[in-house]
Amino acid sequence: MMSGRRVVVFPSVAELGCTLAQLVSSRAEKALSTGASFSLGLSGGSLVSILSKELPAVPNLDCSRWLVGFCDERLVPFTDPESTYGLYMNQLFGKINIPEERILAIDPCLPVQECAEDYAGKLSKAFNTEQIPVFDMLLLGMGPDGHTCSLFPDHPLLQESQRTVAPISDSPKPPPQRVTMTLPTVNAARCVVFVSTGGSKAPILKQVLEGGEGPALPAALVAPGQGELFWLVDEPAAASLTAPVERPGPGAKL
Numbered sequence: 001m002m003s004g005r006r007v008v009v010f011p012s013v014a015e016l017g018c019t020l021a022q023l024v025s026s027r028a029e030k031a032l033s034t035g036a037s038f039s040l041g042l043s044g045g046s047l048v049s050i051l052s053k054e055l056p057a058v059p060n061l062d063c064s065r066w067l068v069g070f071c072d073e074r075l076v077p078f079t080d081p082e083s084t085y086g087l088y089m090n091q092l093f094g095k096i097n098i099p100e101e102r103i104l105a106i107d108p109c110l111p112v113q114e115c116a117e118d119y120a121g122k123l124s125k126a127f128n129t130e131q132i133p134v135f136d137m138l139l140l141g142m143g144p145d146g147h148t149c150s151l152f153p154d155h156p157l158l159q160e161s162q163r164t165v166a167p168i169s170d171s172p173k174p175p176p177q178r179v180t181m182t183l184p185t186v187n188a189a190r191c192v193v194f195v196s197t198g199g200s201k202a203p204i205l206k207q208v209l210e211g212g213e214g215p216a217l218p219a220a221l222v223a224p225g226q227g228e229l230f231w232l233v234d235e236p237a238a239a240s241l242t243a244p245v246e247r248p249g250p251g252a253k254l
């Protein structure tokens, strides 16, 4: 059942990061108590450093049965500073014990169309389904234009209803070639968590969460039909919100 959206505001990025890590750990525990693995989709951008700092600090975190994918990825070599996989390799994967074969990455040597098909095939094999894979948890960011994954405002990919993953060659944010989960995949997840921090996100956060003129922005189209939806934000990002939010005390669990 859709449990309703929870907007949770933190005094600092450090406190947000700590709660995010606890949330990932608790949903992993839940998934592993009933199933063989915990599937987690990662995004890039500012999320990388927040997660990489706080997740390894969770006591007794056992990631041996995690299955990690990417909500979107830039089509650049893993050594390029724009590569999300490369950043997580350098900042996180060396600190937690996810088996290498359980990290599903794109093949950046392929042309973008084939790369998306190849990555969709990897998801299909790992989830053992030709249908939309159901991730236990997806961690998303939101750009200052309201994009999430590599789904940008007014882009035709917002209408995609069949494919799990799609290529994009005209990303308005560089690099232009990327591979992204589509909205049906995002909205099929059991738990979706947005992380948005900093005052530069305040106007768009208000528009996404409280509505505004024009067509709905990509981040506003994320509404998991059967899952939980969290927005974890810091005070500067939340500065313009007027709708009710939660402000948990230190150490509170979600």
Ligand SMILES: O=C1O[C@H](COP(=O)(O)O)[C@@H](O)[C@H](O)[C@H]1O
Pocket (backbone or CB within 6 Å): 043, 044, 045, 046, 047, 072, 073, 074, 140, 141, 142, 143, 144, 147, 148, 149, 150, 173
């Ligand atoms: O380009 C991207 O941007 C979004 C948002 O990043 P942020 O730095 O503003 O948090 C990110 O979620 C996505 O994965 C990335 O490819």
